[in-house]
């Protein structure tokens with residue numbers, strides 16, 4: 115399984131974080147957990163085909179967790195999808211989707227199968243296939259909210275081919291029977307026992323999605339021995355009261371859930387927009403549960419990296435901003451280097467490529483070279499103007515994405 119967080123913000127998007135959504139890739143099929151705005155774009159950027167989405171699991175009907183669904187359905191229709199789409203979530207989901215599709219006159223040619231969960235839910239298997247099932251339990255939020263556990267069924271053990279050959283097994287069918295746990299009787303009457311040839315069954319992996327909830331027992335039940343637990347960590351410990359009032363968890367709450375449930379790995383996400391530095395939350399969680407990671411948008415989490423490496427390749431360049439800053443400046447001095455006599459040291463003036471500034475009474479832009487010389491006849495810059503600032507205006511990039519010429 116590969117888990118790709120598509121949006122890790124809570125309630126409102128920020129310049130660098132998108133609304134809640136997470137993709138789970140397994141055996142070529144994709145399962146979405148929540149579908150905030152931008153989910154379909156983030157899928158594309160993560161290198162995941164939208165047509166591969168099999169089912170969408172919605173935790174609750176707050177807009178920030180569902181608004182991306184309509185856009186995604188619209189795109190699937192334009193892509194001429196004919197495979198059915200399963201949407202699972204709280205009661206009222208079908209009415210919401212149907213209403214939006216009716217008003218926007220989208221008539222999907224593919225079938226949408228709804229599975230609505232009633233608020234009196236205690237515990238239910240909401241989706242089952244040959245080799246996995248998805249379990250749902252209610253969480254504790256201001257409105258009815260559901261947590262999910264995606265559980266692979268145990269895989270049969272590996273057949274010891276050498277042992278089997280020694281025992282006299284030759285046909286493929288006999289191998290299959292042994293693998294399925296059936297004993298095989300050979301022609302001479304000897305019985306080859308499956309337990310002797312086949313190893314122990316390999317436990318299936320599991321992914322647990324718990325978001326928008328206070329600390330609650332059901333989160334622990336869902337997360338029991340999970341391979342990966344995604345748990346919301348909207349606030350830090352100083353805002354514990356706010357977390358309780360709004361039906362959310364702190365990073366420490368998430369860590370306590372992971373620790374109590376003996377999860378293999380905790381991934382925290384759903385950060386409040388106030389945390390520009392989410393490492394504060396990571397630190398809090400790690401104080402309780404060491405094996406905690408931060409959810410990074412588009413950064414895949416592999417349950418079995420040796421098997422799943424290179425299955426997904428992001429189509430956008432992932433830049434680690436921290437690393438980028440830390441890059442050492444280019445070395446200009448080489449030990450032992452001597453300048454030739456008479457050759458002057460060249461100096462380069464550095465300026466940002468997009469910088470625009472006022473010099474004297476003439477506006478200059480490094481991009482628009484012609485402006486240096488060209489002056490519109492009616493543009494007399496010596497005249498005071500209410501629209502033109504008398505002082506140079508510094509343009510300070512607030513985020514990496516603001517670093518462009520907006521004026």
Ligand SMILES: [Zn+2]
Pocket residue numbers: 124125134176178179326384
């Ligand atoms: Zn939320």
